[in-house]
Amino acid sequence: MRIFLVLFFILKFQYLSAVEFLGKFEQGAFILGKTNPSSKVKIDNRNIRVSKDGYFAFGLDRDRKNNVLIIIKTDVETKKIEKKVLKREYKIQRIDGLPSKQVTPPPEVYERIKKDNVLIGKARSIDTAYDFFKDKFIYPIDKYIITGVYGSQRILNGKPRRPHYGIDFHAPEGTPVKAMMDGEVTLSESDMYFTGGTIIFDHGHGISTLYMHMKDINVEVGQKVKKGQIVGTLGQSGRATGPHLDIRLNWFDIKLDPASILN
Numbered sequence: 001m002r003i004f005l006v007l008f009f010i011l012k013f014q015y016l017s018a019v020e021f022l023g024k025f026e027q028g029a030f031i032l033g034k035t036n037p038s039s040k041v042k043i044d045n046r047n048i049r050v051s052k053d054g055y056f057a058f059g060l061d062r063d064r065k066n067n068v069l070i071i072i073k074t075d076v077e078t079k080k081i082e083k084k085v086l087k088r089e090y091k092i093q094r095i096d097g098l099p100s101k102q103v104t105p106p107p108e109v110y111e112r113i114k115k116d117n118v119l120i121g122k123a124r125s126i127d128t129a130y131d132f133f134k135d136k137f138i139y140p141i142d143k144y145i146i147t148g149v150y151g152s153q154r155i156l157n158g159k160p161r162r163p164h165y166g167i168d169f170h171a172p173e174g175t176p177v178k179a180m181m182d183g184e185v186t187l188s189e190s191d192m193y194f195t196g197g198t199i200i201f202d203h204g205h206g207i208s209t210l211y212m213h214m215k216d217i218n219v220e221v222g223q224k225v226k227k228g229q230i231v232g233t234l235g236q237s238g239r240a241t242g243p244h245l246d247i248r249l250n251w252f253d254i255k256l257d258p259a260s261i262l263n
């Protein structure tokens with residue numbers, strides 16, 4: 001009897017001890033988790049996928065304030081983990097006295113903007129069993145100057161604009177742009193109002209990357225890409241003030257800091 005009890009506790013311990021996280025629990029972060037493949041995982045009461053090897057992924061909003069609740073359920077027990085989310089300081093820039101044309105898009109383009117947003121939203125909501133996100137992402141271009149970071153915000157004529165959710169890589173127009181990770185193309189549009197030439201890649205479990213302001217795009221929806229593959233060239237299409245590549249990282253509708261997969 002006693003030996004069975006001991007065995008039971010050893011087995012139980014092995015099941016429960018196997019939860020690991022890669023990533024810092026701070027605002028905007030991408031978090032990679034690993035647990036027993038037979039576990040069920042909930043993040044903030046939302047069921048999320050666990051890969052065949054036990055990997056799962058999620059992210060934290062730019063302005064996230066409350067703790068994250070992670071529930072790992074196995075056949076033997078339910079484990080609740082609560083993690084504090086570290087606050088970050090973002091760059092805030094105030095510019096006053098701008099002509100109003102620069103601040104608000106003209107009404108005739110509202111329909112177009114709405115259509116673009118629906119397409120982008122659809123691509124970001126895709127939930128596949130791919131588990132490419134578990135590997136190391138690479139930079140999309142080789143030589144660049146970073147001119148914009150995640151989280152920064154401008155206040156124009158006293159009106160707070162949407163925060164900047166990407167990283168801007170400044171480089172000459174026509175610079176080849178690479179896929180940061182294996183994935184499948186879920187959006188490929190040559191002329192969106194704000195974002196110009198736009199690509200979205202699905203890396204599995206709701207993790208996607210988005211490229212904007214592309215000059216040329218040489219991949220199409222449904223196409224599989226490999227990490228490092230050239231997918232197009234850098235441009236200044238859409239509402240861009242100069243040639244640059246703006247990359248985004250998403251966990252479904254939550255916009256994450258791309259720096260959290262690159263560093």
Ligand SMILES: [Zn+2]
Binds near residue numbers: 148166167168
């Ligand atoms: Zn940008």
